Amino acid sequence: MTTRLIFRLPSKYRSLSTHARSSTSIPATLHLKTGQSFSGYSFGTPRSIFGETVFSTSITSYTESMTDPSYRGQILVFTTPLIGNYGVPHNIAPRDSHDVGVVLESSGIQCAAVVVADVAEKFSHYTAIESLHTWCSRYNVPGLTGVDTRAITRLLRDQGTTLGRLAVGDDAALPPPKEDEYWDPSQENLVDQISTKEPYVLNPAGDVRIAVLDFGAKANILRALVRRGATVTVLPWNYDFNAIRNGFDGLFLTNGPGDPQQCWSAAHKLRVTLDEWQKPIFGICMGHQIIGMAAGLDAYRMTFGNRGHNQPVLALASSRSIRAGRVYVTSQNHQYALRLQEPFPEGWEPFFINCNDSSVEGIKSTSDSGRRVFGVQFHPESAGGPLDTMEVLYYSFVLPLRSHT
Amino acid sequence: MPKDNSIKSVLIIGSGPIIIGQACEFDYSGSQAARSLREEGIEVILINSNPATIMTDPMMADKVYLLPLTVESIEQILQENNISAVLPTMGGQTALNLCKEADELGIWEKYNCRLIGVDVAAIDTAEDREQFRQLMVKIGVKVAPSHVANSFLEGKEFAQQIGFPLVIRPSFTLGGTGGGFVHDKTELDEALKNGLEASPIHEVLVEKAVLGWKEYELELLRDQKDNVVIICTVENLDPMGVHTGDSITVAPAMTLSDTAFQDMRNQAMLMMRSLGNFSGGCNVQFAQNPVTEELIAVEINPRVSRSSALASKATGYPIAKIAAKLAIGYSLDELKNQITGTTSAYFEPALDYVIVKMPRWNFDKFKGANDTLGLQMKSVGEVMAIGRSFTEAIQKACQSLENDALGLGYYGKSLMKSEELVEYIKTPKWDRIFRIKDALMQGSTVKSIAQATGIDKWFLYQIQKICTIEKDIANYALETLPVELLKEAKKNGFSDAQIAKILQGNCTDELVYEKRKSLGITRVYKMVDTCSAEFAAKTPYFYSTFEN
Numbered sequence: 001m002t003t004r005l006i007f008r009l010p011s012k013y014r015s016l017s018t019h020a021r022s023s024t025s026i027p028a029t030l031h032l033k034t035g036q037s038f039s040g041y042s043f044g045t046p047r048s049i050f051g052e053t054v055f056s057t058s059i060t061s062y063t064e065s066m067t068d069p070s071y072r073g074q075i076l077v078f079t080t081p082l083i084g085n086y087g088v089p090h091n092i093a094p095r096d097s098h099d100v101g102v103v104l105e106s107s108g109i110q111c112a113a114v115v116v117a118d119v120a121e122k123f124s125h126y127t128a129i130e131s132l133h134t135w136c137s138r139y140n141v142p143g144l145t146g147v148d149t150r151a152i153t154r155l156l157r158d159q160g161t162t163l164g165r166l167a168v169g170d171d172a173a174l175p176p177p178k179e180d181e182y183w184d185p186s187q188e189n190l191v192d193q194i195s196t197k198e199p200y201v202l203n204p205a206g207d208v209r210i211a212v213l214d215f216g217a218k219a220n221i222l223r224a225l226v227r228r229g230a231t232v233t234v235l236p237w238n239y240d241f242n243a244i245r246n247g248f249d250g251l252f253l254t255n256g257p258g259d260p261q262q263c264w265s266a267a268h269k270l271r272v273t274l275d276e277w278q279k280p281i282f283g284i285c286m287g288h289q290i291i292g293m294a295a296g297l298d299a300y301r302m303t304f305g306n307r308g309h310n311q312p313v314l315a316l317a318s319s320r321s322i323r324a325g326r327v328y329v330t331s332q333n334h335q336y337a338l339r340l341q342e343p344f345p346e347g348w349e350p351f352f353i354n355c356n357d358s359s360v361e362g363i364k365s366t367s368d369s370g371r372r373v374f375g376v377q378f379h380p381e382s383a384g385g386p387l388d389t390m391e392v393l394y395y396s397f398v399l400p401l402r403s404h405t
Numbered sequence: 406m407p408k409d410n411s412i413k414s415v416l417i418i419g420s421g422p423i424i425i426g427q428a429c430e431f432d433y434s435g436s437q438a439a440r441s442l443r444e445e446g447i448e449v450i451l452i453n454s455n456p457a458t459i460m461t462d463p464m465m466a467d468k469v470y471l472l473p474l475t476v477e478s479i480e481q482i483l484q485e486n487n488i489s490a491v492l493p494t495m496g497g498q499t500a501l502n503l504c505k506e507a508d509e510l511g512i513w514e515k516y517n518c519r520l521i522g523v524d525v526a527a528i529d530t531a532e533d534r535e536q537f538r539q540l541m542v543k544i545g546v547k548v549a550p551s552h553v554a555n556s557f558l559e560g561k562e563f564a565q566q567i568g569f570p571l572v573i574r575p576s577f578t579l580g581g582t583g584g585g586f587v588h589d590k591t592e593l594d595e596a597l598k599n600g601l602e603a604s605p606i607h608e609v610l611v612e613k614a615v616l617g618w619k620e621y622e623l624e625l626l627r628d629q630k631d632n633v634v635i636i637c638t639v640e641n642l643d644p645m646g647v648h649t650g651d652s653i654t655v656a657p658a659m660t661l662s663d664t665a666f667q668d669m670r671n672q673a674m675l676m677m678r679s680l681g682n683f684s685g686g687c688n689v690q691f692a693q694n695p696v697t698e699e700l701i702a703v704e705i706n707p708r709v710s711r712s713s714a715l716a717s718k719a720t721g722y723p724i725a726k727i728a729a730k731l732a733i734g735y736s737l738d739e740l741k742n743q744i745t746g747t748t749s750a751y752f753e754p755a756l757d758y759v760i761v762k763m764p765r766w767n768f769d770k771f772k773g774a775n776d777t778l779g780l781q782m783k784s785v786g787e788v789m790a791i792g793r794s795f796t797e798a799i800q801k802a803c804q805s806l807e808n809d810a811l812g813l814g815y816y817g818k819s820l821m822k823s824e825e826l827v828e829y830i831k832t833p834k835w836d837r838i839f840r841i842k843d844a845l846m847q848g849s850t851v852k853s854i855a856q857a858t859g860i861d862k863w864f865l866y867q868i869q870k871i872c873t874i875e876k877d878i879a880n881y882a883l884e885t886l887p888v889e890l891l892k893e894a895k896k897n898g899f900s901d902a903q904i905a906k907i908l909q910g911n912c913t914d915e916l917v918y919e920k921r922k923s924l925g926i927t928r929v930y931k932m933v934d935t936c937s938a939e940f941a942a943k944t945p946y947f948y949s950t951f952e953n
C-alpha cells in the first residue's frame with residue numbers, strides 16, 4: 001500500500017479540496033432522541049439524515065473507519081478533535097491475485113454521517129488526492145463540525161448509543177424530530193443491504209479454498225486471507241453453504257453492521273454445518289456472534305459498545321501461538337456482544353474477555369469437541385488499529401487448512 | 406505475574422546536576438518511582454548528587470544519600486544497607502552509565518544486588534551505535550548507513566565511503582554532546598576531532614544524515630510476560646536535523662496515516678522485544694521519509710526519558726510510576742489505569758486534545774554561543790501546552806515561554822522581507838517558528854516554506870490559519886469586532902493581549918476580556934483522562950479551552 005499513486009483527480013475536485021471553508025457556513029445540528037442538540041456547521045454534502053449515534057476513540061484511520069461496512073446506518077462521532085489531516089487517498093487498487101480492488105475498507109463511505117470537532121480544511125499526505133470534505137461530498141455523506149465532541153461522547157457513554165438526526169441547512173432551524181420519528185437501524189436487516197448479491201472468487205490460484213459468508217466484510221479481512229495464499233469464495237450472508245461445503249477447506253464469517261438477531265437464518269444454517277462438517281471455521285465480530293448464536297449463546301446489545309484501537313483482551317485459553325494469560329491490544333467496532341453464561345454450552349469455551357468491561361471477546365470449540373471453530377469479537381485484521389493479533393489469528397486459521405489439504 | 410516478594414529494598418539512582426540536555430524530567434520520574442515502590446511496602450534508598458531536587462526531599466525515600474554519582478558511593482551505600490535490587494532507569498543516561506560501570510567492576514554481584522528495569526546488555530546495545538545497527542539489521546529494521554570509527558583516519562575513510570551530508574555521533578554521551586552534522590571536508594575534520602574527544606571510549610559513529618525526514622518518538626512499556634504497549638506517539642514539527650530536545654513536538658502524531666502509524670508501532674515493539682529481556686519503559690525514535698513513508702530507526706533508549714515525562718503529562722498515563730511497578734514483577738494487566746481507577750493499565754491512551762511542547766532557549770545569556778540548532782541540545786527548558794486544536798496549543802505554548810510572546814507573533818517581529826525570511830528559516834534557529842509566521846503573514850507560500858524547512862505542510866497550513874485570523878482581526882476595532890471572529894480567535898488560542906494589539910485603535914487586554922465576558926465567550930475546562938471520555942475518570946487533571 002506504500003507504492004506511490006500516480007492517479008490525479010480531475011481539476012474540479014482538486015479546486016474543491018482546498019476551499020472547504022466556504023461550505024462551513026451552512027448551519028447543522030445534531031439532535032439526539034434523548035432531547036439534546038449540538039449545533040455547528042455542515043461539511044460534505046449538506047443534507048439531513050437519521051442514524052444511530054456512536055463514538056470511536058481511534059486517533060488515526062478515519063478513512064478506514066468511514067469505509068468499514070459495520071458503521072452502516074451510524075452517525076460516527078470521532079473523539080479525536082482534528083480529523084482530515086492526511087486527506088483521503090485514491091481508493092482503487094489494481095485487482096490482481098493479491099488484492100481486492102480497494103485501498104480502504106470498501107469502495108465508498110459506509111457510515112450515515114460523521115461528526116468531528118475540527119475538520120481539516122487543508123490536508124497533507126503524499127497519497128492524498130482530496131480532502132475529507134470533498135470525499136464526503138462525492139459520496140453524498142453529510143458531516144458536522146464545530147461541535148463539542150467530548151460532550152457528545154460523555155452523553156453517549158452514560159446514556160448509551162442513541163438514535164439521532166443530523167439536520168442540515170434550513171432543517172437545522174426546525175424543531176427536533178418527535179421520538180417516534182427517529183429511524184432505528186437495528187430494526188432493519190443492514191447486512192442484507194450490504195452483503196454481496198452474487199458469489200465471487202478472489203485469487204483462484206490459491207492452494208486452500210475458503211468460503212466467506214459476507215455480512216458486510218471489511219476489505220482487509222479478504223485481503224489478509226488472499227495474501228496468505230487462499231482462494232476466497234465470497235458468498236451472500238444467507239447462502240446455503242451446506243449445499244456446497246464439500247468443495248471447501250474452511251469457512252469464514254465476516255463482520256457486519258447492525259443487530260445479529262437479524263441474521264438468525266445464517267445461525268440456523270451454521271448449526272447444521274457445526275453438526276455435520278468438521279473443518280475449521282473462523283468468525284470475526286458479527287461472524288463471531290453468529291457462531292455463538294449457533295452454539296447456543298445469547299447475543300445482547302451493549303450500552304455504548306466498544307469502538308477504538310486500544311481495547312485490551314485477555315486470552316483465557318491457549319490455541320497455537322495464543323497463550324492463555326496473555327493480553328492483546330485490539331481494534332474494535334461493535335455494539336452487540338455474546339453473553340458470558342455459566343456453564344458455557346457443551347463443547348465450547350470462552351477464548352478472550354475484555355479487560356475493561358469483562359465482555360466476551362472470543363469463543364472456541366473445546367479440544368475434545370472434535371470441532372475446530374473459533375470466533376473473536378475484535379478485529380485482528382485491524383485497518384485501522386493495532387496489528388498485534390493479525391498473524392496469530394490468521395495463521396491459526398489458514399495454516400491448519402493448508403496442512404490438511 | 407504478581408509482584409516479586411524477594412525484593413525488599415530498592416536503590417534508585419538519580420541523574421545528578423541539572424544541565425542542558427538533562428533537566429528536571431528525571432527528578433519527576435525518580436520521585437514517581439520512589440512513591441510507586443514505597444506504595445508496595447518496599448524500602449527505597451536513593452542516591453543523587455543534586456540536593457536541589459524533589460526526589461531528595463526526606464519524605465520521598467526511606468533513605469537519601471547526597472553523594473557524588475560514583476562507583477565508590479554506590480559501594481558505600483551497598484555496604485551500609487541490605488539492598489535487594491537497583492533501579493537505574495529513572496536517572497537518565499547518567500544513571501545507566503553509572504550502573505554499567507558498577508556492573509563491569511562486579512559491584513552488583515558482590516553485594517548480591519539485582520538489576521531491575523533494564524539489563525546491562527540492553528544498555529550496551531542501545532548506546533553502542535554499532536551494536537545497535539547490527540541488532541536492527543538482524544531483526545529487519547532499517548537504519549541509516551553508518552560505520553563506527555575509533556580514530557580520526559578511520560572516520561575520514563568512512564565519511565568518504567558514505568558521502569555527505571553526514572552525522573557524527575560520539576558513543577556514550579548525553580543529549581548529543583559532541584555530535585554534529587557535516588556537509589563538507591572542513592566541517593568533517595572538526596566534528597571528528599570533537600566527537601572522539603567527547604566520547605568516553607573514544608568512539609564515534611559516522612552516519613548518513615537523513616536531513617528533512619520527519620521525526621517521531623514512541624514511548625513504550627513492557628512487562629515480564631513480554632506484553633508491550635505504546636503509551637504515546639510524539640511528532641516532531643522540526644524534521645530530522647534538530648535534536649528532539651530542541652524541536653517543537655506535538656502529541657498525538659498529527660500527520661500519520663493509520664498504515665504508517667501501525668508500521669511504526671510494530672517496528673517499535675519488535676525493537677523493544679529484541680533488546681534484552683527486561684520490564685520497564687523504553688523510548689524509540691524513527692525518521693520517516695515524507696514521500697514514501699519509509700522508516701529508519703534512529704535510536705532506542707531502554708529507560709524513562711525526557712519524552713516520557715512529557716508523554717506522562719500529555720496522556721495522563723504515569724509512565725515512571727507504572728515502569729517501577731513492572732520492574733518489581735507486576736504485569737500490565739494486573740495494574741489499574743491510575744486515572745479511571747476501574748479499567749486496566751494494559752491499554753493505549755486515546756487523546757482528545759493536542760499537546761505542543763516548545764523548547765525555551767536562553768541564547769541572550771550565552772553571548773557568542775552558536776545559536777544554530779542541531780544534534781546537540783541547547784534549550785534550557787520547555788513548556789507544554791494543551792488545546793483542543795493545534796493552533797490553540799501552539800499559541801498557548803508561545804504565550805507560556807516567558808519571553809513576551811503574546812502568541813505566535815508579536816514577538817520581536819522581523820524587519821526582513823519575505824524572500825529574506827524564506828532564506829533565513831532554512832537554518833534552524835530558536836526563532837524559526839516566529840519567522841515562519843512572519844513569512845506567511847507577508848504572503849510567502851506554504852510550498853516555499855515547506856521546501857525551505859522540511860516542515861510538513863499540515864503544520865504550515867495551521868500557522869496560515871492563525872495568520873488569516875490575525876489579518877481578519879486587523880480590519881476591526883474592538884467595537885466593530887464581530888462576535889464570530891472573536892470566538893474563532895479564542896478557539897485558535899489568541900490571547901486577549903494579542904487580540905488587543907492586533908485590533909485598530911488603542912485597546913488593552915482588559916477591554917478585550919470585558920467584551921468577550923459580556924458576550925459569554927469564556928473558558929471551559931476539559932479533562933486529561935487517558936481515554937477520550939470513554940470511561941468516567943476519578944483523578945483526572947484539567948486544561949482550559951474555548952468551545953461551544
